[in-house]
Amino acid sequence: MTDEVVILIADDDDGHATLIQKNLRRAGLHNMIMVFGNGQEILDFLFRRGDGPQRDHGRAYLLLLDIRMPRVDGVEVLRQIKADPELRKLPVTMLTTTEDPHEIEICHLLGCSNYVTKPVDYDAFIKAIRQLGLFFSIVQVPSLNGHS
Numbered sequence: 001m002t003d004e005v006v007i008l009i010a011d012d013d014d015g016h017a018t019l020i021q022k023n024l025r026r027a028g029l030h031n032m033i034m035v036f037g038n039g040q041e042i043l044d045f046l047f048r049r050g051d052g053p054q055r056d057h058g059r060a061y062l063l064l065l066d067i068r069m070p071r072v073d074g075v076e077v078l079r080q081i082k083a084d085p086e087l088r089k090l091p092v093t094m095l096t097t098t099e100d101p102h103e104i105e106i107c108h109l110l111g112c113s114n115y116v117t118k119p120v121d122y123d124a125f126i127k128a129i130r131q132l133g134l135f136f137s138i139v140q141v142p143s144l145n146g147h148s
Helices: 014-026 039-046 074-083 101-110 122-136
Strands: 006-010 033-036 059-065 092-096 114-117
Touching (some): 014 122, 039 059, 074 101
Parallel strands (some): 092 114
């Protein structure tokens, strides 16, 4: 993945978001990382709404999305992204503590790229994020060109 790809993290747990960032860096990723604390914030960014930051035309993004978040949960965020003609190209990795087979199936049916369960064990969590970072370092990501 080139440095032009922006990694978006939507996770209401500040500790998890910090660990994710730190371990993506340790995996060798130097991409810009943006963190959003709830589902509404990431939707406003992607759909270019409100007064906060908004996505850039022609930029490539990759989203790490938690399911359990305030305001709008991750499943609904995924549903809205994949229903949009331009945003549906956005690679979305569900990164969550939820191991419910029904939720895993729903996320895949809605079009998530990957579903990764956050290990409860600290060392296992760090290892999982570093492995994810190595995967992200080779994945190809399309630019988002539309004006959704």
